[in-house]
Amino acid sequence: MRDYAIYNAQSHSxxxxxxxxxxxxxxxxxxxxxxxxxxFSDHMLRDVGLTRADVVWAEALPLSVNAVMALEERGTLxxxxxxxGA
Numbered sequence: 001m002r003d004y005a006i007y008n009a010q011s012h013s014x015x016x017x018x019x020x021x022x023x024x025x026x027x028x029x030x031x032x033x034x035x036x037x038x039x040f041s042d043h044m045l046r047d048v049g050l051t052r053a054d055v056v057w058a059e060a061l062p063l064s065v066n067a068v069m070a071l072e073e074r075g076t077l078x079x080x081x082x083x084x085g086a
Contacts, residue, residue, distance in 0.1 A: 023066075030068040034059045049075050 037045070037055045045051060050071070058071040 024063060027063050027066045030066045031059070031061075031063065034067050034071075049079070054078075 034055060037050070038059070040048075040055075042052055045055065054071060054074060057074070058067040061067050061070055
C-alpha cells in the first residue's frame with residue numbers, strides 16, 4: 001500500500017519521468033505479471049494471501065490501472081475486512 005501511494009504521488013507530480021506513456025508501460029507490465037499468477041495453484045495463491053477471484057479481478061482492470069498495485073491494495077483491504085463481495 002505504501003509503495004502504491006508513493007508511486008501515485010510520483011506519477012501525478014511528474015517525478016516518475018515520462019508521464020502518461022511511462023505509466024501505461026508500467027501498467028502493461030503489471031498486467032502481464034497477472035499471467036504468471038493465473039498459473040499458480042489455488043494453494044500457492046492462498047500462501048501469498050490471494051484467491052483466484054482476486055487475480056481474475058485484477059486481470060479485468062483497465063490499462064489505466066496498475067493491476068499489481070491495485071491487487072496489493074485490495075489484499076490489504078480484504079485482510080482488514082473493508083472490501084465486500086470478495
